[in-house]
Amino acid sequence: MKKKESKKIIIVFVIIGILLFGFLGYKVYNDFIKNTSVNKKLMSLDLYGYTLSENDSTLYKDNFKELESVLNEKPINYEEYAKLISKLFVIDVFTLDNKLASTDIGGLEFLHKDIKENFSENMGATLYKNVESNLDGKRNQELPKVSNVNVDNILDTKYTYNEKEYDAYIVTLSYEYEKDMGYQNNIKLTIINDNEILYIVKGE
Numbered sequence: 353m354k355k356k357e358s359k360k361i362i363i364v365f366v367i368i369g370i371l372l373f374g375f376l377g378y379k380v381y382n383d384f385i386k387n388t389s390v391n392k393k394l395m396s397l398d399l400y401g402y403t404l405s406e407n408d409s410t411l412y413k414d415n416f417k418e419l420e421s422v423l424n425e426k427p428i429n430y431e432e433y434a435k436l437i438s439k440l441f442v443i444d445v446f447t448l449d450n451k452l453a454s455t456d457i458g459g460l461e462f463l464h465k466d467i468k469e470n471f472s473e474n475m476g477a478t479l480y481k482n483v484e485s486n487l488d489g490k491r492n493q494e495l496p497k498v499s500n501v502n503v504d505n506i507l508d509t510k511y512t513y514n515e516k517e518y519d520a521y522i523v524t525l526s527y528e529y530e531k532d533m534g535y536q537n538n539i540k541l542t543i544i545n546d547n548e549i550l551y552i553v554k555g556e
Contacts, residue, residue: 397423400549401461402440407450411498412443431506433550434521434543437462439501441552442527442539445475448495454483464544464551466514479535496535501527511544513553518544 392406394413397420404416419436422429444458451458457472457480484493504524511520526538542554 395420403461407452409443409447409450409497411500412440412447415439415443415501428548430519430545430550431508431521434523435503435506437550437552438503438523438525438541438543441541442501442525443498445479446496446527446529446535447498448480448483449497451480451483451495452487453485454480456480456483459552462552464513464546464553467553494531494533496533497530499528499530501525511542511553513544518546520544521550 394404394406394408396403400423402416402419404413408416415436419433419440422432422436441459441462444462447458454476457475460468460472463471483495484491502525504526505522506524507522509520509522510517511522512518521543523541523543524538525541528537529535540556541552543550543552
């Protein structure tokens with residue numbers, strides 16, 4: 353009886369040890385990502401949850417500054433706001449050469465919270481799955497970098513999301529890469545206005 357109890361206690365301690373080790377490993381990884389110079393935060397638009405980091409591309413930085421200007425205007429031009437987050441989303445998602453690992457998924461801050469997890473999992477299993485780690489800055493892998501984005505069309509409309517109707521925009525974009533490696537080059541995004549903040553809820 354005592355032997356069985358001892359085994360149970362040992363198993364419990366082993367499980368706790370594994371969980372603690374996993375948590376500490378995750379924390380160390382996240383702290384490294386946050387503190388590493390290639391991912392240093394340059395600025396943020398806290399009300400909207402948008403951030404600009406040192407490793408973002410020049411194209412992303414330029415469009416982010418435009419977004420900052422648009423959001424500082426009163427009243428906000430929501431059509432321009434929709435265009436800019438669409439462009440930033442495309443740049444961040446499809447530029448892979450500045451990503452630190454296959455789990456460093458771009459564009460999440462522009463998505464509605466309900467679809468972030470699913471989007472991240474899908475990207476991790478498809479577009480990002482072959483991205484090698486660059487935590488040591490020594491990656492030798494050719495990856496795509498978006499060089500230009502065009503808004504081809506924007507439609508001001510209504511859209512029902514989670515059984516509620518919102519003011520919305522459907523934005524069609526085309527984009528180019530520094531080097532054509534056969535990656536996707538066009539997308540249509542559906543964006544809703546939820547309490548004066550725009551969120552992407554659909555891409556096709």
